[in-house]
Amino acid sequence: MRSAARGFLTCLTDGQHAQVLHPFTDPARTQWSYMPRPRPGVSLVDLSATARKAAHCLLATALSRNAFAQAVTIMAFEEVLDLDEAGRRGRHSDDYWTAVFGDPDKEMWCWRFEGHHLSVTATIHGEDVVAAPLFLGANPARIHDQADSLLFGPLWREEDLARALLSDLPSPLRHQAVVAQTAPSDLITGTAPQVEPFDQAGVCGADLPSSGRDLLHRLISVYLDRLHPTLARPELDLGEVTFAWAGGPRPGQSHYYRIQTPHLLIEYDNTQRDANHAHTVLRRPGADFGADLLPAHLATEQR
Incomplete structure (x- = not known):
């Protein structure tokens, strides 16, 4: 860098x-x-x-x-x-x-x-x-041809894997995962300089069946794999992970989800343009903009 x-x-x-x-x-x-x-x-x-x-x-x-x-x-x-x-x-x-x-x-x-x-x-x-x-x-989040086949969609995995995960959940866990019937109009954290983890609403990764744990792991990996390999961190204990969904479950319906641990927050929102306008973000609670690095820097400056 x-x-x-x-x-x-x-x-x-x-x-x-x-x-x-x-x-x-x-x-x-x-x-x-x-x-x-x-x-x-x-x-x-x-x-x-x-x-x-x-x-x-x-x-x-x-x-x-x-x-x-x-x-x-x-x-x-x-x-x-x-x-x-x-x-x-x-x-x-x-x-x-x-x-x-x-x-x-x-x-x-x-x-x-x-x-x-x-x-x-x-x-x-x-x-x-x-x-x-x-x-x-x-x-647009997706561009289709006249036969409705997907031509381009830079964030299609972020949408499809999450919907597959929701669909895979047994009914009691699905009810637990869906925290609201209406999706928020945008990312809840917006552009706040720092974020805190949400209350642990949603379903815990450790409670999922094996197929759901695999889908959740793949979905988290989509976001963590955005980082250059030299910046990869050892992740994640699914026992610390919660997955929460809001909005409709079917394509074309406004929807939102978040994935979080104490040190990771992922948000996805797709509500505009008939759910064809997606926003996604990876945040580090307590560490965005190097907040966790500042104490070490200040200590160095004071020496």
Whole structure:
């Protein structure tokens, strides 16, 4: 990450360099968003081809190859959405911004790659990295051909595996998993800088039949495998995992789910555009934006 960030910075003009670099203490460091809006940093549209490639290379240091493919597909979907909207909002696939908070040559720093439906933040202290929040969304979530066959869907596994898990549960466990008949209109945690685990509503992974445990493990892996292999953490004790669902169980019905442990929170929401507009996020309660790394950093600074 340090090497990729340095490489990116060397590709910038003096003016762009000033746009990209912000103090680590800048409040904007934790003010993230997955909505179209002005944001700190420099946009891909304003970069040279070399600098644009360097920004993509920095993004790829946090993501697995599969998740990087999801990310660039999500960016490309801005052109599809712009077509669907007849260009009314001027969306484009280069409306993604890179910012660096702090100095990559120092012990603690942070970078973010962000735009509509994509936000990846990595906070670094020495050799420790926290890549969270990590948000991927898609509108449309799926594109079908005239025969209704799926052509593109960057988040289809996140939807289909969760629905298969819900369907697999025996009736008593399904009733336990469904915490509301109506899905919330968006991710409940929104863009809060820090999150806390929800009350443990839902069904515990340890109580699932073997087929359900397998589906839950596969679903969690979809999210954890978004991270670059070098950032993988040993996960998970299913005895600590809860799965909760809200909304309808069938395709086309608004739905939401979350998966959580004391140190992991996954949310998925698909309620807009006749349930064809998905939002997903991976959070680390108590550790987003490197909150768990700050005490070590402050101790180092005081020596």
